[in-house]
Amino acid sequence: MTAATNRRVLLRARPVGEPKATDFEIVDAPMPTPGEGEILCRTLWLSLDPYMRGRMSERKSYTASVELGQPMVGGTVSEVTTSRHPDFATGDIVLGYGGWQTYHVARAGGTPGPFGPLKLDPKVAPVSTALGVLGMPGMTAYVGLLDLGQPKAGETVVVSAAAGAVGSIVGQLAKIKGCRAVGVAGSQSKCDYVVTELGFDACVSYRSPDLATALKDTCPRGIDVYFDNVGGDVLRAVLGLVNPFARIPLCGLISQYNATEMPPGPNLAPFLFNRITLRGFIVSDHVDRLPSFLADMAGWVRGGRIKYREDVVEGLDQAPRAFIGLLRGENFGKMLVKMG
Amino acid sequence: MTAATNRRVLLRARPVGEPKATDFEIVDAPMPTPGEGEILCRTLWLSLDPYMRGRMSERKSYTASVELGQPMVGGTVSEVTTSRHPDFATGDIVLGYGGWQTYHVARAGGTPGPFGPLKLDPKVAPVSTALGVLGMPGMTAYVGLLDLGQPKAGETVVVSAAAGAVGSIVGQLAKIKGCRAVGVAGSQSKCDYVVTELGFDACVSYRSPDLATALKDTCPRGIDVYFDNVGGDVLRAVLGLVNPFARIPLCGLISQYNATEMPPGPNLAPFLFNRITLRGFIVSDHVDRLPSFLADMAGWVRGGRIKYREDVVEGLDQAPRAFIGLLRGENFGKMLVKMG
Numbered sequence: 001m002t003a004a005t006n007r008r009v010l011l012r013a014r015p016v017g018e019p020k021a022t023d024f025e026i027v028d029a030p031m032p033t034p035g036e037g038e039i040l041c042r043t044l045w046l047s048l049d050p051y052m053r054g055r056m057s058e059r060k061s062y063t064a065s066v067e068l069g070q071p072m073v074g075g076t077v078s079e080v081t082t083s084r085h086p087d088f089a090t091g092d093i094v095l096g097y098g099g100w101q102t103y104h105v106a107r108a109g110g111t112p113g114p115f116g117p118l119k120l121d122p123k124v125a126p127v128s129t130a131l132g133v134l135g136m137p138g139m140t141a142y143v144g145l146l147d148l149g150q151p152k153a154g155e156t157v158v159v160s161a162a163a164g165a166v167g168s169i170v171g172q173l174a175k176i177k178g179c180r181a182v183g184v185a186g187s188q189s190k191c192d193y194v195v196t197e198l199g200f201d202a203c204v205s206y207r208s209p210d211l212a213t214a215l216k217d218t219c220p221r222g223i224d225v226y227f228d229n230v231g232g233d234v235l236r237a238v239l240g241l242v243n244p245f246a247r248i249p250l251c252g253l254i255s256q257y258n259a260t261e262m263p264p265g266p267n268l269a270p271f272l273f274n275r276i277t278l279r280g281f282i283v284s285d286h287v288d289r290l291p292s293f294l295a296d297m298a299g300w301v302r303g304g305r306i307k308y309r310e311d312v313v314e315g316l317d318q319a320p321r322a323f324i325g326l327l328r329g330e331n332f333g334k335m336l337v338k339m340g
Numbered sequence: 341m342t343a344a345t346n347r348r349v350l351l352r353a354r355p356v357g358e359p360k361a362t363d364f365e366i367v368d369a370p371m372p373t374p375g376e377g378e379i380l381c382r383t384l385w386l387s388l389d390p391y392m393r394g395r396m397s398e399r400k401s402y403t404a405s406v407e408l409g410q411p412m413v414g415g416t417v418s419e420v421t422t423s424r425h426p427d428f429a430t431g432d433i434v435l436g437y438g439g440w441q442t443y444h445v446a447r448a449g450g451t452p453g454p455f456g457p458l459k460l461d462p463k464v465a466p467v468s469t470a471l472g473v474l475g476m477p478g479m480t481a482y483v484g485l486l487d488l489g490q491p492k493a494g495e496t497v498v499v500s501a502a503a504g505a506v507g508s509i510v511g512q513l514a515k516i517k518g519c520r521a522v523g524v525a526g527s528q529s530k531c532d533y534v535v536t537e538l539g540f541d542a543c544v545s546y547r548s549p550d551l552a553t554a555l556k557d558t559c560p561r562g563i564d565v566y567f568d569n570v571g572g573d574v575l576r577a578v579l580g581l582v583n584p585f586a587r588i589p590l591c592g593l594i595s596q597y598n599a600t601e602m603p604p605g606p607n608l609a610p611f612l613f614n615r616i617t618l619r620g621f622i623v624s625d626h627v628d629r630l631p632s633f634l635a636d637m638a639g640w641v642r643g644g645r646i647k648y649r650e651d652v653v654e655g656l657d658q659a660p661r662a663f664i665g666l667l668r669g670e671n672f673g674k675m676l677v678k679m680g
Binding site for chain 2: 264271
């Protein structure tokens, strides 16, 4: 890449099953030029998130697919290199939605959502956190657990993908609310981290030979809130242990994102007998909660009550491999690409 | 049966699959005797409801199973033949939970729930309605649609088992709220009734060769509320047509009540993408809504805005056959046994 080009990762082919390296193409494109009211941004950090798998597919989802030949989408933290908007200056750090590329142009002004463009103050927190604990994943945990899960002190909260960007925050929020927090994760080292570093009460591996028994042992008073990031077998095991009036915020279904045929869901009898509320949600529907989230979460992070971990790969060229690994559960904490 | 005996239908065997006549046993037992504070009731009407299938099973449900050798449970409207409680007199008509038998003793006083014991005024409405439109099924429709479904004027409400005791009320309530009401029922005659007599906008048979297309044609603006009594294929078809933020009050799963193995549920992707809220509920959790329900529903029935239909068999001996038919969808309206 020279200074005059913009390196981009394009969607070359729609994946069948697990994405392959050849589903992506890395190209050097001409530099974009900002128009009036726009800013040119050089990406410092690119966020990799499971929802991006849906964008690669033509299957119906909540937003449009990435077109073939277009860059992959994604949240970014960038430095402004050229500004044609009075509110932004060269050198400003901004949260945006620049996608998998080194440069992008953003229209400034308007009301910033969870994806900006929003000016960041590097003195408040490391700017990468705007893509994690203080960004979309953190707000997903906040809205999903607190608003939809409605945990009450003394209740048991279970969260899957517990060492991930969202799950790790969910369990810590549950502890702040006085709940028992139990994680489900993919390895013993993740479980150890979640308990020892993050303060969860327990964590079980979804690879346990008998997940239902392992969960039962760690949830002696049943399960009141299950924050679901994965669907599949973990959800089935949880449904055997839920208490009456349990709440299930449904945040993700990563167990099926690479599936070529949609697998069946769990039998619904427990939903009826236990009067369960299951609620699918997407954080961008809850932008009104952004100020509360930022105030609360920044305070908890500063006070050491919420910890976070970043899993960083270096260089845009690594993004496809890191993303494929993310879908396999190989990441450990918030997956980020640090740009060159 | 002589005047001195109490005819009862006992649970003889736990059904495997569809209940058989031999799973029940009809016996003549000694007359029960009321103690201090109790009333002896002679049943006039016995309610037959799908939930009773769950009581015949040992499978986990929200209440205890009927013990083998014990009478089947059920809501009843009875005449007091002996009273040992000052608030009740011989000849009073009471709503209760007497079960499948000609006589039962009830403890009077205390706070009556949706199952009483509650004195009925025959001048207000035919007393059988206390088991239907003005009773548990009507209140199930009221709470499930209005409180949990939250229908807004102009939205589309779909209800399964639309000619049944609950579904028929749900669609009429949807019309009162200014919604488009679409039923799903098991025969053309039921569909005709639901549209012509009850005023639903449309009704499709779940036996349609292509249910999804039939539903799509009758729900041109998608589905905002699905009041589910059945689960299974109807739910799957609905999930392909729901609008964002759809609500699904889950009231019953009659499609699987006779199943010997629990069938899988629908794939959960639409719940996530469309931010669906699914909420299992049981009317007895909502007793606080009884006064509002009775006031509203009695007014609507008196004013002709809510119509109802009863499917009556005569004599307790017919109860097993009628109940087996109910699970097959052979009833047409609220299923009742008129006692001899």
